[in-house]
Amino acid sequence: MTTHDHAHEAAVGAAPVPPASPASAEAPAAPVTSAATPSAPAAPAAPAAPAAPVTDWADFGFDTRQVHAGEYPDRNSGLRVPPIALSAGYVFDSFDDQIDRFAGRALWHGGGLTRGDGTDPVNELAGEPAPIYSRQGNPTNAVAEERLASLEGGTAAVAVSSGQAAISSALFALAQQGDHIVSTASIYGGTRILFGRSFKRFGIDFDYVWDADDDAEWDRVIRPNTKAIYTETIPNPRNDVTDLRRIAAVAARYNLPLVVDNTVGTPALIRPIEHGASIVVHSTTKFLTGHGAAVGGAIVDGGTFDWDAAERAGRSYPLVTAAPRPGVPSLLDRFGPLAYARAVREAVVNDIGPSLSPFNGFLLHQGMETLSLRMERHVDTSLRIAAWLEEQPEVEVVDYAGLPSNPLHEIALRDYAGRTGSVFGVTVRGGIDGARAFVDGLRVFSRMTGIGDTRSMVIHPLSSTHASFTPEVSARLGITPGLLRLSVGLESADDLIRDLRAALDRV
Ligand SMILES: *Cc1c(COP(=O)(O)O)cnc(C)c1O
Numbered sequence: 001m002t003t004h005d006h007a008h009e010a011a012v013g014a015a016p017v018p019p020a021s022p023a024s025a026e027a028p029a030a031p032v033t034s035a036a037t038p039s040a041p042a043a044p045a046a047p048a049a050p051a052a053p054v055t056d057w058a059d060f061g062f063d064t065r066q067v068h069a070g071e072y073p074d075r076n077s078g079l080r081v082p083p084i085a086l087s088a089g090y091v092f093d094s095f096d097d098q099i100d101r102f103a104g105r106a107l108w109h110g111g112g113l114t115r116g117d118g119t120d121p122v123n124e125l126a127g128e129p130a131p132i133y134s135r136q137g138n139p140t141n142a143v144a145e146e147r148l149a150s151l152e153g154g155t156a157a158v159a160v161s162s163g164q165a166a167i168s169s170a171l172f173a174l175a176q177q178g179d180h181i182v183s184t185a186s187i188y189g190g191t192r193i194l195f196g197r198s199f200k201r202f203g204i205d206f207d208y209v210w211d212a213d214d215d216a217e218w219d220r221v222i223r224p225n226t227k228a229i230y231t232e233t234i235p236n237p238r239n240d241v242t243d244l245r246r247i248a249a250v251a252a253r254y255n256l257p258l259v260v261d262n263t264v265g266t267p268a269l270i271r272p273i274e275h276g277a278s279i280v281v282h283s284t285t286k287f288l289t290g291h292g293a294a295v296g297g298a299i300v301d302g303g304t305f306d307w308d309a310a311e312r313a314g315r316s317y318p319l320v321t322a323a324p325r326p327g328v329p330s331l332l333d334r335f336g337p338l339a340y341a342r343a344v345r346e347a348v349v350n351d352i353g354p355s356l357s358p359f360n361g362f363l364l365h366q367g368m369e370t371l372s373l374r375m376e377r378h379v380d381t382s383l384r385i386a387a388w389l390e391e392q393p394e395v396e397v398v399d400y401a402g403l404p405s406n407p408l409h410e411i412a413l414r415d416y417a418g419r420t421g422s423v424f425g426v427t428v429r430g431g432i433d434g435a436r437a438f439v440d441g442l443r444v445f446s447r448m449t450g451i452g453d454t455r456s457m458v459i460h461p462l463s464s465t466h467a468s469f470t471p472e473v474s475a476r477l478g479i480t481p482g483l484l485r486l487s488v489g490l491e492s493a494d495d496l497i498r499d500l501r502a503a504l505d506r507v
Contacts, residue, residue: 379402456491461479
């Protein structure tokens with residue numbers, strides 16, 4: 001199903017201006033161009049026409065899609081790499097084109113950045129409305145959005161300015177004041193702070209489930225006003241991989257959308273929608289962009305959640321399912337499996353404004369071209385380092401689910417072929433003093449916050465990412481004084497091991 005089916009239906013939120021009948025409107029005046037008209041070259045003897053370019057990459061492999069999905073060969077300039085479209089606004093072809101764009105009736109159809117042959121909207125997968133203003137959509141970001149939607153197996157994606165903006169926008173489209181969300185307890189520290197502070201101030205409450213395998217615990221916290229279940233694929237710092245299928249079964253039982261942060265997993269290692277997720281969020285700052293130079297985020301619509309069934313079960317999602325005004329169809333009626341992405345774009349991101357700079361959007365779609373290759377190296381090196389660390393006498397424990405000794409190794413094997421990313425925990429002996437000596441002894445690993453960079457990094461969670469947590473919560477999450485988080489980069493594994501060994505000598 002594509003947005004094309006809906007492209008000419010009446011608009012949500014549109015002013016009741018009827019489209020002009022073509023007969024009644026004169027064509028707009030031709031734009032000013034150079035006065036000189038070049039004469040056409042003589043037609044050569046006709047060889048077979050070149051094959052038409054691929055515009056739908058859905059049937060191609062992951063590595064092909066990460067290079068090509070979302071690209072648009074530009075007929076005007078011949079640019080092979082989708083350029084950085086630094087423009088706040090867009091020219092409307094005519095008075096009526098403006099009406100159509102504001103009514104959401106127009107899809108991409110050129111306007112300087114020609115897609116396909118300039119007439120067919122080839123961006124249907126992402127369901128891009130023709131742009132009005134770069135707060136709502138931008139052609140550079142659309143490349144990244146379509147590429148990520150393709151890699152995650154979703155129907156559409158929306159790029160935003162950070163991972164935190166992605167999480168906020170994803171959940172604001174589902175919940176409002178008086179609502180409630182349930183999250184697994186082991187999540188990114190910044191997300192827990194976001195839930196406990198800003199969401200709380202907006203009247204959206206959270207409960208945490210500590211043992212996701214315990215159905216009774218889910219049953220205790222899910223309420224009639226619960227609007228989503230939230231989790232992560234590979235939480236950091238402890239690489240305690242989540243059993244997505246199990247949580248998806250709970251979400252299905254309660255008619256709740258399952259929102260999954262796949263920042264640390266990336267679609268190269270796991271695609272949560274295949275395991276029952278409804279919505280995927282990313283901090284694209286990390287592995288997707290891949291080089292630590294640009295903050296960004298994205299929301300992917302799986303297109304699979306049954307909004308009607310949820311409504312029948314008493315859970316309302318007005319931004320998706322309600323008529324914005326009497327007589328105007330809902331986004332669900334108009335856009336079907338793309339409705340949630342449309343709600344995020346039009347009703348949350350466009351209102352609140354955490355839009356992605358096209359400069360960072362360019363770095364993101366470039367970064368994704370090499371995602372699977374980078375993840376392969378990140379994980380190969382991590383597996384080697386984790387196994388090596390486990391053998392060192394100064395190390396108390398290594399938290400990496402890819403290791404056979406890890407209690408979550410079975411899930412790692414089933415869902416990740418044993419390859420659980422490159423962000424994991426290591427606990428050195430000596431508590432905080434051991435941690436300090438180790439961290440200060442590292443010369444190749446950078447001491448910094450952040451993960452998913454080409455560079456290897458280290459941080460002490462208890463005194464940084466988790467510093468604002470109560471001692472009880474930190475203890476329950478296993479954030480101990482000797483625990484360090486490593487993010488293994490793309491350097492030579494031998495050099496990283498040498499660096500770690502020299503630092504352990506100081507413990
Ligand atoms: C970094 C991170 C975020 C926040 O992303 P920003 O781009 O820093 O806003 C959210 N979730 C996870 C898992 C992260 O690693």
